[in-house]
Each structure stands twice: as structure tokens, then as C-alpha cells.
Amino acid sequence: MPGPRRGRQARDGRTQEHRVAAARRTRRSPKQRRKKALLWTGGVLAFVIVAGSTGAYALYQKFNGNLDTIDVGDAGSKSVAGDGPLNILIIGTDKRTGAGNEGYGDKGSAGHADTNILFHVSEDRTNATAMSIPRDLMTEIPDCTTKQPDGSEKVIPGSQNVRFNISLGQEGRDPGCTMRTVKQVTGLSVDHFMMVDFNAVKTLSTAVGGVKVCLARPVKDPDSHLDLPAGESTIQGEDALAFVRTRHSFGNKSDLDRIKIQQQFIGSMIRQMKSDDTLTNPSKLFKLADAATKALTVDSGIGSINKLTSLAKELGKIDTKNISFVTMPVVDNPAEPEPITVVVDPAKSKQLFAMMRSDTSLTEVKKQEKAAKSKQEAVLEGDRAAPADVRVDVLNGGDIAGAAGATVTWLQNEQGVPKSTNKANAPAKIDRTTLAYAPNQADQARALADMMGLPATALKQGSTDAEGLQAMVLTLGADFDGAGVPITGPATAPDIPKASADKAECAK
Template sequence: MDAHGRRHAGDIDPADQWVFNPNTGSYELRLTPAADETPVSYGDGARPTTPRRRRTSSAAGTESDVETTELQVPSQRSPQGGAGGGSGGGRRAANASRRKPKAKLSRKQKVLRWGGGSAALILVAGCGGVYLYLEHLNNNIDKVDVGIDNPAVTDGPANILIIGTDSRTGKGNKGYGDAGSVGHADTTLLLHVSADRSNATALSIPRDMITDIPACPTKQDDGSTKTISAEQGVRFNTSLGQRGRDPGCTWRTVQKMTGVEINHFMMADFNAVKELSAAVGGVEVCVAKDIDDPKSHLKLDAGKHTIKGEQALAFVRTRHSVGFGSDLSRIELQQQFLSAMIRKMKSSNTLTDPGKLFDLAEAATKALTVDSNIGSVKKLIGLGKDLRRVNTDNITFVTAPVVDNPEDKASVVLDESKAAPLFKMLQQDKSLTKTKKDKGGKKDDGGLGKVKPAPASEVRVDITNGGGPVGAAQSTVTWLQNEEGVALSTNAGNASENLSKTRLEYAPNQASQAAALVKMMGLPGSALKKASADAGPEEPMKLTLGKDFTEAGQPIDAPAKTPEGVKEVNAGDKNVCAK
């Protein structure tokens, strides 16, 4: 029986199908291939190595070259002959290996542990599979063509949209009520992984946030495309499921909101939380007070607890018994749970045990829906290998800054003053976690030094458009006058030249005015050009908007650190406790 078949015959342990091949010196998983398939070998710590050519016999009895991926299997368990069984020499080699002293974790095993950690982040929030490596799991994965062709990114930042749907599909989930619902974008995170893979930011998006949902094309069962019309001023969670919207609609909504180009999405249901937490033996969480939530049915005494299965799902769904009883309080629980799951997966022996790994992979892929560009285990492996370098201590969770909606206290709206610089950090690949590369660098201040910014009423500036959107100069003047109090700002029309970068020209005696404008507009030091001579008493500075200018009120340069008032949770922090 092959590994595919174990779902229908639970008494066969997939670990017993690992067979030692004396010709290659490694263990191989012996499967019964379909007529047009080639057996695939797997390896130590389940990390694919460079494919190599080997000879195999075709149905006609001739030999052909077949490219296979070889891996080496952990030797904790005794390999037994599966389909295509091993030789006696293979069994002797396996027995000999068991008599050797226990070796330290190999590099491949360490890599596998990291892959599990990244899978925790993805799976619990609503998706997963970065460590999955078995081709027979492909049939478990649901794929959606969202009409966006973004291949996996290996040479730049990676942005993955993680969606957790509250659809009651899946075993044991109808009891949560609303069984007929098509589901919503109940839990949504935008995972940004830096280009150098040194850090990652997970941005939680509140489900009750009022936003605009753009028009989005959706693929129908008959192959046709139906465009769902745009909506303004609706809850974010309606970007999925409602009116026939698919994950591509949530994708487009988040991309428009943040200005961050998304590469892929992953989505899963309630079972991802239940089954993954059980597979790793539970996840440790902390609550600062007793919890007895009648809505989620979570009952915990104050202190630390190890939770899994239904209890884990109840934990990430709880909101009425913590914080202010809102969705924002629930997000804090989810971020604590995700952080703990990542740490558990990276330190657990689960991912060095082939049997447990198979069960974990099976459960994960059954709960998984992804975009068609990564809709196979092979592609998910590639993504996982690329992202595995991020250190747990360099993963930061934040929530999109919001304020109460004055028109509806049960919902929230984006706090633009904090959200704009935060989104700019993601757009410009700026880390929210201070890594070693970030420390000690001197920030370019454009020669301003520690000059105190002048009052807005004293700032005098002429603004020209040298590459920004049409009308950028006037919209900036309007914003400066109405929002920042810069009454002496003037629209000077189009610039004589186009610039790729915005530029502010100022005189030495205008330094305090320049400092004020830098702070208001988020100008980088490189945008400042200082003249050699002082300006006249009423002479204005000159601001030329370049191609890097997007819109008034949006900072041109990302801040050096997380905007004030934006709460962070570090995945490596073991002392987080829900209040």
C-alpha cells in the first residue's frame, strides 16, 4: 500500500515504508506509483536536496533517465519493507545505524524545524504547508485561480496573505452555529518577509474595520469569469464569501489598503488550528485572569496552560472575556498563540519523527487552500526553503492601527496618521524588529542635525509637480493647509524637469522650516538639498514632488521605527499573558 492509501487504512504506519537503499546509501520511501509517475525518495529531516539523475525501467522494459529528489530519513524508527520492500542488506544497515550513539541534529533536521515554525504561523492563522514535501499530499490541497500571476519570490521581499475563514466546513465545526454560512475573512494577516530574509512582520487586519472593497474578477465553475462589483464603506470581513467573493477579493482589498504588492495567499478553516495544535502536543498560552467565556466556551484558570484541539480553537476565537471584549482583544490572543506555536514547532521533536510528520502534513494540507501559483507541495517546499532563514526573535506581530468608527461603535476605521507610516515600512521593506544589520547605522538627516522644527505657520514653501500623479502639487497644498496648518504653501505648477525622487531645496536660514516639512511629509534625508547662501526674509523653500510621491498625507520615506502607539508582539517573547 502506498502512502496515499493510509488515509483509508489507518493501521499502516507511513514510517514503516522507509527502506534503506544500499546502492545510494540513503533511506527511500517506497510508494506504488501510478502509471505515469516515478517513485520519489525523501530524506533526513525531510529537506529536499539537489535532484539527481538515476536509471529506472519503463513499462516496455527499457531504461530511462528519471530526475528524482533524494533525502535521508531519520533513523529513530526501524524501516520495514513497504511496496517494493528493502533487501536484507538494507535491514542490516538500518540495524547497524541504530547501534550508533545518538548524533546531534543535522543541518537538515534543523532546517526542518524552522520550516515547521513558519508553518505554524501560516497554518494557525488560516493557511500552511511550507515544510510539506510529499507529492501524494497534493490531492489534499485546494487551489483557487484568483487571476493574479505572481510567481514565488526568491530575490526580493515576499508578501503572503494569510486568511482564516469562519466557514463551518470540516469535521466537528457545524456545532459552532451559522452552519450554512459561506464564511468571511474572519482572521487575516499580511506576512511580510524581508528581501534578505532576516526579519518578518505579520500585520493583523481587524475583521470589523470599515474599508472599501474593489471590484474583483472571480472564476466560475464553468470556466467563465464573473466580476463582483466594488463596495465602499463596508466591513473588511465581507471581502471573502459574501456576494460570491473569493480569496482574490480579500487579496485586492488588502493590497489597495496597504500599498503592498501581495505574492500569494493561503487560507484554512477551523480544523487547521485544532489539528495542528494537537499534532505538536499542545501549545502553551498564558491568561492573567480566570476565563469562562460563554460564547467560545473557553474555561481557563489564571496562569499558563497547554492547549490543543477544540480548546485551542476556543482560545483563538475568544474575545468577550479578555481586554475590552472586542475583535482587537481577540487579535491579541491570536498573536500570542501564533508566537507560542512557532516556538513550539521549532523546539519540538515532532518534526524529527517521520510518523508524526506524516500525520501533521496530512492534517495541514487537508485544511489548506492556496493560489494556483503555489498549488502543489513542490512549490510550497520551494517557498518554505526560501523563507526558513528568519529567526523567531525577528518576527514581529502588529495590528493595523484603528480608531472607533464615529458612525457605528461596533466597528472601527483605519487610523491614517499611524497606518500610513506603518504601511510605508512594509512597502520599503523596513524591519519592525531591530536586527544586527539595523544597529549602529547613522541615519541621513540631510544636514539638518538637531534643528528644532519651526511652527507650521512659519513654514513657507512653493510646491511643483515633477513626476507625481496629476494634480499632486495642488492636493499637497490643500493637505498642508487644511491638515497641517501650513498656510504659506503655494502651488507653483509643474516643474521644469521630472525627478525620480522628491526634492526639498532650502537655505541655511530655512533649516527649521525644512525640519518641520520633513516631519510632516516623511521626507528622507536624501531628499534635502541645502543652498550655500541664506534666503531672503519672505523667500520660500522649493519642494519638487518626484515619482516616489504617491499622494498627499502619505509619507515619502518609511520611519526608522514602528510608529508611536502601534503595539508590537515579538514571536520570541515567552512572557506575553492575556489580560
């Protein structure tokens, strides 16, 4: 990109330098600084800013051509600007693409799901939870339908009691298989995926001019080639890759400790991307946009610059202080004499998954509880219909087979609701249970909410009154655990370590 001509006067009497200075002052406005995209869409934000200059169409074509996409079918297709929370799976593979990466990873690997982060964005876009999923988690991989190069479909059989990381690459599995595996484990539907390899860490860290990290003590690791002094360092390229790959230098030298290091690195890169040093430097922004779009492989639902720009705008609304990093709660695999793999911690994980499904922020749990209670009181304020007068159709949009029928049986036999009807499976799976009702059915909705233990967020009032014998519609979601079990989010956050993207910590 050619530099500006010095001293050239415009018709308004200002020099090019004056116009550039004015533009920089505009870019530094607090409102704009708050709306910056995160690590995996930083390049998209850069495109938005750079494309304001001449040659925008050429830049659009260039960046759009950089993207690789994979059609994962119905594994994820939600609109990024639609209502409701967003769940985006970030996959880092061990595929050895790119110059200088021949010595890394599993030789000949098609790329396994080596690093995995489920990024949950709240419905109001004020907060997010980034949950790391250990690659050595023993789990079940469900059957997976994949698209073949000739357009045909192939069903890859599922596997029992295997490592999570082989949900990608093994036997031809694509990222859609990893998305389905996440749903199998957590009960959370994954809307989109973004996948990067080793090269992305090197190119993105270099494009932003380096990422600041902190070490509690000096490290010299012959395996990853990480060689850094104690204290703060700025790393990029090979050093950045060595930092996120090392697992013999910190904590118990396990993959779980490496996850903490990767979370620290990502948090630091987010802070660097939204710093004035990056956002006011056109050359750096161009390099970042080019590197990010080249690094990304995404699902076809977000496989264009326009769609990624929409996603960047959604993610850019989140303040970094409200981004929490956590690791899926796990325990050592009891089936192994000397455990090298892990299994889901049944108590703590259930609590965390429930919080994410109910869209409760880990950073503002108390505030969310108070707001939810206030909303609950407002929605449920008023008369209750008698159980015999409650008319409801029940659909199953969750994962428990026969849930709609079981719920109708429970409502009729134990709650005295004879006008409840089993409508079998819903048109699509949903994460959270909903109750749709008309304004003149509010008393029925309140009564059913009391019986089911529905949170205020589950109640969806329509705009027109019901006519005749029209029934309310109760659609059970992934948060449904069984007839008679209250459908509410947990009152408190699980007792698990968490970190903030807004705060730097020294690796120990």
C-alpha cells in the first residue's frame, strides 16, 4: 500500500497529514474502542476499517478469497445476527501446514481437534464464556454425516470411549463431527466453528507486532523450544507457537496446564488487538486482516467476509472484562491405573453446562440472579388458572427420547392437567425449554410455569389472543432433565478456576 504524498493540499485547505491525524482522533473515540472484535475475528474488524479506503472492492475480493469453508450440514447454521445466544467452537488442529512446521505435530495427520474452545456469547451480547475442552477427554463420538467432494453424503459411524481429539480427522471426520461431539457432551448446540492450524499462531502473533506474556520463572523447554526469561516478554512467530505448545514447563506438566497457558495467550492477544497501537496503524491492520482470513477455515454459514463482518460486530459488543476463560471440569480416568486421560466431572460439569444453557454469565452471576428474579416476579405476577383449565401441547426438542409423552403423563396424573397433549418431536432441537402463549392465556402460563419450574426467560408471550380451544405450546429443550425436575439455571457458579481476558497473569 503506497504511502501518502506529503504536503499535498486538498480543496478544504488541509494537508494529507491533517486528514490522517483527524482520522486517528476519530478512531480513538471510546465508543469505537469498546466495539472491537476478538482473536478469531480480529482480521475481519481490520478489513472493515481498511476497506474504508480506496480500493475497497479489491480488498474485499482478496480477503474473501483467503477464506476456506466446509459445509457441515445441519451441524450449525444459525444466523449470527439472530436472537438468542451464540455458541462458536474454536478448533486448533495439529496439522503441519505452512512453511517451517514440518517438525511439529503428528506426522501425516489430517489434523485432530488438539485445542478446543467452546465460546458461548450471551443473548444480550454483554458477556461470554470461553470453555476449553481437553483433547484427552474420554467420551462418545456420535454418528456423523459428512459432505464428500462430489457432493454426496457419507455417514461415519460413532465411537465409544475414545479421546475427544479424534472427533476430527480420524476416519474422515470433519469439524461438523466435532460440533456434534460437543453437543453430545454438554447438551449445548454449536452454531458455527472456526478452525486454525499451527501456522495461524505464528502469522497472527506476528501481524499484531507480538503478544505480551508473563512467566513466574525462566523456561527453557527442549521439546517445544521455548526459551524465555522470568517476567514479561513479547513473543511472535516461532516463539509464540512454542509458548502455546509447551506442556513440560508449567504446573503438573499436563495438557490441562497447557490449556491455562493457551488461555493466557489468547487473552493477551485480544488485548493487543484492541489496543490503540494496533487499531491506529493501517499497515498493521492490513497485515492482520490478511493473516486472519488466510488462517481461518469456517463453516459455510459464516464463509464470507460479509457474514464474518456481521459476526465481528456481534462479538465486538463484549467488554473484555466480561469474558471468562474456564476449563471443562474433569477428573482422572478411573479406568486407568496411571491415568493419562480424563473424564467429565459429573457434578461440577453439570452445573457449568446448565449455566451456559441458561445463559448465565460467570462474571456477573449475582447481578444476573437479581435481574432474573426481578423479571420472574414481573412475568409471574397475576392470577393462576386452575390445573384443569390449563391447555398445552408438549413437543420434544431435547435429547431425552419420549420426553414429551412422559411430561404429558406427569401433567395429567400428578398435576391434574387433563388438557395436555403429546405432539411428539419438535421441528428442530433447541437448547432451552420455551412456553409460547397468547396474552389471554397468561394465567395458564403462570400456572404451568409453577408446575414445571420454568424460568422467566422460558416464557414467550405472543401479540394476539388465542381463539377457541387453541393451546399453549411447551417445547422441551436440552435443559430438560425429566418430568417433575424444575427447569431453572443453577443459583451459583460452580467452584472451578476461571480467568478474565482483561487481566494478565504470570504462568507458573
